[in-house]
Amino acid sequence: MKKSLSIKEIAALSGVSVATVSRVLNDNGRFSEETRQKVLKVIKENNYQVNSIAQTLRSQRSTTIGMIVPDIKNGFFANLINQIEATLFTRGYSTIICTTDKDSAKETAYLKALDAKLVDGLICISGQEYLDLSVMSRRIPLVCIDRNPNVKGEVGFVQSDxxxxxxxxxxxxxxxxxxxxxxxxxxxxxxxxxxxxxxxxxxxxxxxxxxxxxxxxxxxxxxxxxxxxxxxxxxxxxxxxxxxxxxxxxxxxxxxxxxxxxxxxxxxxxxxxxxxxxxxxxxxxxxxxxxxxxNIPELAEEAANLLLKMIHIDNGNDGVIEKKRVPVELIVRDSA
Amino acid sequence: MKKSLSIKEIAALSGVSVATVSRVLNDNGRFSEETRQKVLKVIKENNYQVNSIAQTLRSQRSTTIGMIVPDIKNGFFANLINQIEATLFTRGYSTIICTTDKDSAKETAYLKALDAKLVDGLICISGQEYLDLSVMSRRIPLVCIDRNPNVKGEVGFVQSDxxxxxxxxxxxxxxxxxxxxxxxxxxxxxxxxxxxxxxxxxxxxxxxxxxxxxxxxxxxxxxxxxxxxxxxxxxxxxxxxxxxxxxxxxxxxxxxxxxxxxxxxxxxxxxxxxxxxxxxxxxxxxxxxxxxxxNIPELAEEAANLLLKMIHIDNGNDGVIEKKRVPVELIVRDSA
DNA sequence: CTGAAAGCGCTTACAG
DNA sequence: CTGAAAGCGCTTACAG
CATH class of the missing domain: 3.40.50.2300 (Response regulator)
Incomplete structure (x- = not known):
């Protein structure tokens, strides 16, 4: 596999330090317009792609969220997942979707994997049982949709009515x-x-x-x-x-x-x-x-926004549980 | 958020070096049974969870694969995704599912994100257009299902017949x-x-x-x-x-x-x-x-196995294209 | 059988 | 405005 360039090589090619490249990349800190142009040019020319893994390790933020869902084949879930993911994506977050198939061993395994990947937050949709988060090594912002978490601490809760x-x-x-x-x-x-x-x-x-x-x-x-x-x-x-x-x-x-x-x-x-x-x-x-x-769009929007809010506040450990209840609608057709 | 323990702290608590903890964790290298027990005990007691991000950065292997799919709501895709993901999971891989909604800008954005996350491989399902991998900074094992990639180099290709x-x-x-x-x-x-x-x-x-x-x-x-x-x-x-x-x-x-x-x-x-x-x-x-x-199970199995094979061989750049064609079946019911 | 040390690719105080 | 350096949490030669 072709090795991709690192910030170090970009720095060398641009004649600046890695710190400066990083600043340009993140548009963070001061640097001259000239420097920016120079660095950006080298980045373009070499098709440089930042390494999120390194960013995550360093910053302890993965801009990734995990989503636990019982069944992706159910139309309601598929829609909900799709819209949550789309919303999070526009806010700069990737979503890892984990289908448990209602198997609690699989759920536990996924939870551990997501924990290990340093996801910034978790959305759990429905599911048969109480959610057991004791396997997590970290406290993590969590939003549940139509599911009762047995978790102490802060949990967002979005329900369809x-x-x-x-x-x-x-x-x-x-x-x-x-x-x-x-x-x-x-x-x-x-x-x-x-x-x-x-x-x-x-x-x-x-x-x-x-x-x-x-x-x-x-x-x-x-x-x-x-x-x-x-x-x-x-x-x-x-x-x-x-x-x-x-x-x-x-x-x-x-x-x-x-x-x-x-x-x-x-x-x-x-x-x-x-x-x-x-x-x-x-x-x-x-x-x-x-x-x-x-109301799937609203459920998705509420869940995504709530989670993002929790991630950004990150107050961590007071037991406030936010709840949202989303209205439903009767649709009359032929059968009644 | 509660900070999780690192291997360093486990090492300190166990009275061994981080190297030894790592070896025990990966069951790799030699160590006495006594040491193993000691370390494992500390790990259990402290609910230690390895940090995959650090592992990935160090080893350049993420044990994660990316999956590009046009539409998660389509029953055929949902089934296929579900089964591929399940297969990969049993082999120790996580799957990041990316729904493009047939939007090529979104597809490109996802490809970049997956690239940045150092996914070990890529599965692309169907899709309207040729797949443009020029945005990737690395060459990466790729399997396409029912889609013509315009990629030079090694590509796995699984088709339903x-x-x-x-x-x-x-x-x-x-x-x-x-x-x-x-x-x-x-x-x-x-x-x-x-x-x-x-x-x-x-x-x-x-x-x-x-x-x-x-x-x-x-x-x-x-x-x-x-x-x-x-x-x-x-x-x-x-x-x-x-x-x-x-x-x-x-x-x-x-x-x-x-x-x-x-x-x-x-x-x-x-x-x-x-x-x-x-x-x-x-x-x-x-x-x-x-x-x-x-035959969704077979499509899933073929695609997953082919990708895994490509990842493990990792021969990188000879232009071999593997193809598999999966049989279909007529199911006769009332309408004909 | 075990440890010290380098290094994966970044970010970010600190200093200038 | 810019750089040197520490450090995120691991793995893995290297040495013993």
């Missing part, structure tokens, strides 16, 4: 005339999903004439879609038929719709269905899916 | 009795997609009784799905109706199916449709989509 999301979903079904509502979710979901259920239940409880039942799939072996199909089988067996379903994600919702259809139950005329996430699939399905849309 | 993919798609339609086939794609697609079209055309040309037409959407403002709907409008207007469609991705295929349905044309009885990628949506749609599945 899942509680309201559930509430709005129920409200919509009720306003459409539903009186027997099934709330369908997964028994193994993270707290963000449980909040959706909680919101939906709370709302229904405000309406004495509306009943609900909770159906939690524990079929970890199935995809969300397949779980929905599976749950639909339960639904059609019931003596008191449901007329509304709130599913805590869109794939689940679509599985339910298809499962119901297989049993001759039509959506939305016989049963109305509301999903969650406003996944890309919502628009292309027939019936298209009524759903709750999370 | 897009040509055969197109061929197989046509074959299937023909074997299902189609005689008027529309090949639908995007005018702005990368070469990997053009290969699919080429394969499909070649195959049809083998069959004198089968005709085809090529429809390329140039509506960059539309999603793939919307482009499909749009194209379907063209299709139904034609005097000689088509009875088969090959679309170069699944979302496009689904748009066509929905567009045809809107005009009263039924799939698969009147028109048969084959998509490409075997996206997660294929199974949940009705009709479910017949498609060409790329």
């Amino acid at each position: 899942n509680l309201t999301g559930g509430t709005v979903a129920s409200q919509h079904l009720i306003s459409e005339g539903c009186q027997q509502i099934a709330i369908v979710s997964k028994s193994d979901g993270p707290s963000s999903i449980q909040k959706r259920v909680e919101g939906a239940v709370n709302e229904i409880n405000q309406h004495p004439n509306v009943n609900y039942q909770l159906l939690l799939s524990d079929r970890k072996d199935l995809s969300n879609y397949a779980r929905g199909v599976d749950i639909a089988k339960e639904l059609v067996k019931q003596t008191q038929p449901v007329d509304g379903v709130f599913a805590t994600n869109d794939w689940l919702a679509w599985g339910i719709i298809q499962g119901l259809k297989d049993h001759g139950v039509h959506v939305p005329t016989q049963v109305k269905v509301v999903g969650y996430d406003n996944d890309d699939i919502c628009e292309i399905l027939q019936p298209s899916l009524t759903t709750i849309s999370q | 897009n040509l055969t993919g197109g061929t197989v798609a046509s074959q299937h339609l023909i074997s299902e009795g189609c005689q008027q086939i529309a090949i639908v794609s995007k005018s702005d697609g990368p070469s990997s997609i053009q290969k699919r079209v080429e394969g499909a055309v070649n195959e049809i040309n083998q069959h004198p009784n089968v005709n085809y037409q090529l429809l390329l959407s140039d509506r960059k403002d539309l999603s793939n799905y919307a482009r499909g709907v749009d194209i379907a409008k063209e299709l139904v207007k034609q005097t000689q109706p088509v009875d088969g469609v090959f679309a170069t991705n699944d979302w496009l295929a689904w748009g066509i199916i929905q567009g045809l349905k809107d005009h009263g044309v039924h799939v698969p009885t009147q028109v048969k449709v084959v998509g490409y990628d075997n996206d997660d949506i294929c199974e949940i749609l009705q009709p479910s989509l017949t498609t060409i599945s790329q």
Whole structure:
């Protein structure tokens, strides 16, 4: 591999000291315009590229942040990751994305790797369990999105307003005339999903004439879609038929719709269905899916800004926890 | 931020030199079992974490690879990224994922950042244009997936067998009795997609009784799905109706199916449709989509292994280009 | 089996 | 305005 030039060689070629080259590079400190031109010329001519590793070691700042995410294939996460990364990039930070695949050993290994790489901050998205930061050798600014950290000390916390999301979903079904509502979710979901259920239940409880039942799939072996199909089988067996379903994600919702259809139950005329996430699939399905849309741009912006703020303040160890709650939006389509 | 301990402090606490601590850490060089135990004990007790940045600067090896990808939201890319990253991780490498959003300025900026971070290698996935590596200050092992690099020197090249993919798609339609086939794609697609079209055309040309037409959407403002709907409008207007469609991705295929349905044309009885990628949506749609599945695990494995091989050989500058071509598979479902 | 020392490529007080 | 020098935390010949 061709060796790249160092600041030392640039200095020699420019006839100045390495200190001066460094100053020009960082536009920091005083130097004559003439010197600057001279150095910049040599840098250009030699395609010099600064060595960030050396910078990081020296300055103890990596301008890199680590991002822990359970699953990159999920559309919601992919969007969120993409936007956070884009925001951080415009602010001069690189992002190392670590996909844990919900494997806590992998999560720990990644945390150590990020620690060793001196990342300036950490963003953790969702995840099944409490976040165990005891493996870190340093205290590091941390922002969690939809996840409860078990960390003492300063943690930023950005949440989508899942509680309201559930509430709005129920409200919509009720306003459409539903009186027997099934709330369908997964028994193994993270707290963000449980909040959706909680919101939906709370709302229904405000309406004495509306009943609900909770159906939690524990079929970890199935995809969300397949779980929905599976749950639909339960639904059609019931003596008191449901007329509304709130599913805590869109794939689940679509599985339910298809499962119901297989049993001759039509959506939305016989049963109305509301999903969650406003996944890309919502628009292309027939019936298209009524759903709750999370504000991904705002979640990304809040998380990135909060982390950057924490990095720059770097007050280190007082236990202040900043929280942001980002609104959601009901999107009405054909299914309810 | 709490400062982490250095090897120097571990050395002091263990009563040995930093050299010895380093040896124990890397299990490299000779030392007594007693020394090892002593040092390891201190490391454990103090939750010592090695500083990879210092290691990298010293050894000029970062055990980090960079990955340039056009779009993380695309299911095919997301899967591929995920699997490459997982493979590299088991081999001790971290992966920095850089999403270019098809913006070449962003691509250049990322390339520079990766260069500055001393990544040991680079994987580039797809992308619209030739890859411009002139911004790199070093020669670096590079593997391209479905992308033509314009680089002199050693480049690994892993491709999905897009040509055969197109061929197989046509074959299937023909074997299902189609005689008027529309090949639908995007005018702005990368070469990997053009290969699919080429394969499909070649195959049809083998069959004198089968005709085809090529429809390329140039509506960059539309999603793939919307482009499909749009194209379907063209299709139904034609005097000689088509009875088969090959679309170069699944979302496009689904748009066509929905567009045809809107005009009263039924799939698969009147028109048969084959998509490409075997996206997660294929199974949940009705009709479910017949498609060409790329072998993502093998693509990931080949790319990762090839890159690792190049890194370890590091022969640097002979112009050998390794190529791998990964087979695809026809998956027959309801739409054709 | 172990240590002293050089050096990876930078930044930044300190001195002038 | 500029340079000499220390030091970030490691690894690795070299010497013993």
